[in-house]
Amino acid sequence: MNLLETRQLSLSRANKKICHNLDLQIKAGECWAILGQNGVGKSTLLLTLAGLFESYQGDVFLQEHVIQKMSRREIAKIIGVMLQDDVWSFPASVEEFVLHGRHAYRSGLGDFSAQDKAFAKQALCDTDLLELVHRPVNQLSGGESRRLALATLLVQAPKLMLLDEPVNHLDLKYQIGLLNLVCDIVKNQQKSVIMVLHDVNLVQRFCDKIVMLWGDGNIEYGLADELLVEEKLSALYGHKICKLEQGEKSFFYPA
Amino acid sequence: MTKLLALFIFAIVCAVFALSQGSVAMSLLEVWQALLSSAPNSHEVIIREIRLPRVITAFLVGAMLAIAGALMQILLRNPLADPYILGISGGAAVAVLSGMMLGISGVLLDGLALLGAVLSSLLVFFLGFRQHAEYSDRLLLTGVVIAAGWGALISLLLSLAPDMSLRSMLFWLMGDLSHSPESGYTFLLLLTLFLVLMRYANDLNVLMRGELSAASLGVSVKHIRILLYLSASILTAMAVSLAGSIAFVGLIVPHLLRLFIGTNHKLLLPACFLFGGSFLLLADTLSRTLFLPQTVPVGAITAMLGVPLFIYLMHRRLS
Numbered sequence: 001m002n003l004l005e006t007r008q009l010s011l012s013r014a015n016k017k018i019c020h021n022l023d024l025q026i027k028a029g030e031c032w033a034i035l036g037q038n039g040v041g042k043s044t045l046l047l048t049l050a051g052l053f054e055s056y057q058g059d060v061f062l063q064e065h066v067i068q069k070m071s072r073r074e075i076a077k078i079i080g081v082m083l084q085d086d087v088w089s090f091p092a093s094v095e096e097f098v099l100h101g102r103h104a105y106r107s108g109l110g111d112f113s114a115q116d117k118a119f120a121k122q123a124l125c126d127t128d129l130l131e132l133v134h135r136p137v138n139q140l141s142g143g144e145s146r147r148l149a150l151a152t153l154l155v156q157a158p159k160l161m162l163l164d165e166p167v168n169h170l171d172l173k174y175q176i177g178l179l180n181l182v183c184d185i186v187k188n189q190q191k192s193v194i195m196v197l198h199d200v201n202l203v204q205r206f207c208d209k210i211v212m213l214w215g216d217g218n219i220e221y222g223l224a225d226e227l228l229v230e231e232k233l234s235a236l237y238g239h240k241i242c243k244l245e246q247g248e249k250s251f252f253y254p255a
Numbered sequence: 256m257t258k259l260l261a262l263f264i265f266a267i268v269c270a271v272f273a274l275s276q277g278s279v280a281m282s283l284l285e286v287w288q289a290l291l292s293s294a295p296n297s298h299e300v301i302i303r304e305i306r307l308p309r310v311i312t313a314f315l316v317g318a319m320l321a322i323a324g325a326l327m328q329i330l331l332r333n334p335l336a337d338p339y340i341l342g343i344s345g346g347a348a349v350a351v352l353s354g355m356m357l358g359i360s361g362v363l364l365d366g367l368a369l370l371g372a373v374l375s376s377l378l379v380f381f382l383g384f385r386q387h388a389e390y391s392d393r394l395l396l397t398g399v400v401i402a403a404g405w406g407a408l409i410s411l412l413l414s415l416a417p418d419m420s421l422r423s424m425l426f427w428l429m430g431d432l433s434h435s436p437e438s439g440y441t442f443l444l445l446l447t448l449f450l451v452l453m454r455y456a457n458d459l460n461v462l463m464r465g466e467l468s469a470a471s472l473g474v475s476v477k478h479i480r481i482l483l484y485l486s487a488s489i490l491t492a493m494a495v496s497l498a499g500s501i502a503f504v505g506l507i508v509p510h511l512l513r514l515f516i517g518t519n520h521k522l523l524l525p526a527c528f529l530f531g532g533s534f535l536l537l538a539d540t541l542s543r544t545l546f547l548p549q550t551v552p553v554g555a556i557t558a559m560l561g562v563p564l565f566i567y568l569m570h571r572r573l574s
Contacts (some may be wrong), residue, residue, distance in 0.1 A: 052470055076473030083467055089334055090463045093517040098463045104473030108454065109521075156472065 001064065003028055003160050003192050004049060004079075008057035013044050017217030021058070023220060025212070026160065031186055032194040033203040033224070036213030037237060042196045043084055043164050045213065049083045049194065050162050062160075065227055070209075076104035080158030082149045084165050091136035094148055098124055102156030115157075123154040128174070128180060142169035154185075161186075165193035167202065174175045200241070200252045204228055212236055228252075262529040267313070269533040273310045273540040274302055278547055311438050313539040313553075314532035316498045317508075320532020322452070322524060323490040324505025329462055330483040331395050334513075337506035338491040341398025344500035346375020346403025347492065351499075352426055355420050362436065364427075365496045372492030375401065380484060394484075400453045428501055430501030430554025432539050441493060448486050449528060455479060456520040463518060481505055501554045503561030504535050510568065 004026040011018040018041030024145075026032065034042045047053035049060060060067045062078055080101075088097075101123070102116040112120075124130050127147040132140070140148060148170050153161060161182060167175040183206050186193050188202040197203050201212070204224065213223040214236070220227065233241040233252060240255035274286045279301055281289070290304035312348045323338035330341070339345070350371025351364050358369065383397025409428070416424055452459075458479050462469045463479075470476040494501070509523070516526045535553070538560060542553040 047467070050471060052467055072470055072475045073473040076471065079471070081468075081471035083465075083471070086465065088464065089332060090328075090518050091513055092463055096460070096518065097464065100464065100472050103457065103461050109457065152472070174419070182390075182465060 002026060002061070003063060005061040005064075006049070007059045007061070009048070009056060009060065011041065011045065011048055012217075013041060016041065018044055018213065019219045020217040022219055026192050026194065028159070028190040028192055029186060030192050030209055031207045032192070032209045032211060033207040034194065034196045034211045034213065035200075035236060036139050036149065037215060040213040040215040042213055045211075046081075046162050046164050046194065046196055052081070073104045076095055076156065076158075078158055079160045079162060080153040082153050082161070082163040082166055084168070086145050086149055088137040088140075088145065091138055093133070094124070094129060094135050094137060094140070095120065095133045097137050097148060098129075098151045098155055101152040101157075104156070105185050118152075119155045119157070123151040126154060127151040128177075143171060143174060144157045146170055147174060147178075150181075154181075159191050161191065161193040161195075163193065164195050165198065167197070167199070171226040175202070200233060201226065204250070204252070256339055256520075259522060259525055259529070262526055262533070265344050266529050266533045266536075267538075269536045270310055271316065273313070273536050276305050276540050277301070277306060284547055288454065305474070308430060308436075308438065309539070310496055310536060310569070313432050313536045314438075315431065315438055315441050315445060316426060316494045316501065317504055318528045318532040318533025319349065319490040319494040320501065320505040321508035321527035322449065323487045324531075325520075325523060326452070326483050326487040326490075327505070327510035328509060329459055330480060330487065332463075332465060333395070335506065336395075336509060337503075338487060338494070339505070340402065341379050341394070342375050342402030342405050343372045343488060343491045344495050345402045346378075347372040347495040348500060349405050349408045349412065350374075352409060352416070352424050355424055355427070356412065356416055368496035368499075369492055372488070372495050375405065376484075376488035377493065380488075384481075384484065391424065411538070418567075419430050426552050427499040428554075429552035430499040431552050432498050432542075433550065436497070437554075438497075438553075440445070441497065444493065445490070448490060451482075452524055453521070454487055455482065456524060459483075459520040499552075499554065501535065501557055502533060503557045504538075507561045507565055511564070514568065 002025045006022050006024045009022040010020050023133065034045060036042050046052055048056055051060065053072070054068065062070065062075065067075065098120045099112050099116060102112055102119065106112060124133060127150050129144070129147055129151055132144065137148065166178055170178065179202060182193050185191055207224050209222065210224050210227045211219060212227060213219055230241055230243050241252050242255050244251045244253060271283065271286060275281045275283060281298060285298055286302060289298040292299055320338055327336040327338055327340060328334050347368040352365040354364055354367040379398045379401050383394040385393060407463070413421065413424060458474045461472050461474050462476070462479060466476045509527055512523055512526045512530060516522050535557065538556040539553045542556045543550045545551065
């Protein structure tokens, strides 16, 4: 069964074509990356897959259900999203915010259970945020906010994770830590991730499938090994990109 | 919960204080006797027919403004939003001032205020409200522009108004609790809206993250936004029709309470109810007793209390 599927999806925003008749199938255990230049609509595509952007033609199916007919609560139990930028203006604590990941699982007026709180603690531990538990979220740094967004996503425990530039603002240690954590979850628990990434080397290291947005409505997708080649990447980013082989590993660098 | 209990006791203390103060000062015992006694005497008339209705109206208006402020702040995702930011009070003011110029007075003015407030909020709703979260700035922009438009009309009306009605117009604009109509229905409506909102308190908590994020976590943002807008509009319209536009209560009370109670709306909304009411009640008591025998508009007092308090809070947060 496909976890997520698009059929004949056509999408545009501000009179700019993002994709045309796209048929994409996401299965359990896959790590996808979305690549493309600034402004080609990577984030809009991601939001569409999450059911958060609704002006499109075609269909998006989540576990064989039309996503537009599902309630936000039903979707939130399957899909978790990490947005590109979070601006938090209220002085709620880190602890309160991470528990929001369990919102879809509690009843209307209910409080969070002891189990929810245990999940939250584990997620804060995994993201190195335990010390900041009582810090107001409007006082967090960019990188700390990112890690809190990840912790919320972990607590939500979705089958499909949609991450929009997840490593923005993060130190190197946390970049690799985050991607390791997410990809381990995908492989070990048969979940899936689709993420917008700008660093081709991170894509090569962590992702097995790729979607390339060319900016004219054309989309190419397939195995990372086949798409991550010098000519394609150079054309995609409008800048010459070279490959450097080093033993068994290879790296891309801009010429 | 202990904090809510403390706020409840504070509200009672404020009410008793307000009842005992005025041009005829009374002891607590006299207030108590006047409230309970059946024998008509001068104290009984003052308490039951003059002070008590005013105390109730002040408390209800304060509660409505504080709750509406908290809702607006969530809806616009801006802790500095107040209930009037989208032009609701401006619409009411234009309707009331026009009425005053035409010589209308009394309960009809309340009706005009309500009409103006409702029309203005509907105007903003249809011009500025869009389903998609990406347009959330549009509501704020539309509201602020409409409010500016009302502001211009208010200036125009004031400059055209005959001198004799100018004073009552200015009083209305600054917020005035001097006439207190029957408040049974107001209380019922406030209580109903409050209970409905409490039902969605958890959703409001998640909505603090922003609309897209809340939607991705399972909040049906589309519906909650409409609920928030309508509730805040109704509460503000009622408050404005009872007391004109009273500055700072809707801004400062939720802000203050977030510092002491936290951001959980299951506690914050009841706290706004209790402390918003108490705050306006205190301000109103000051407004009628500070310059005896003169009464000053309560809006001037709330602003005088609110401005230093607000600046203090801002500094405390920054340091």
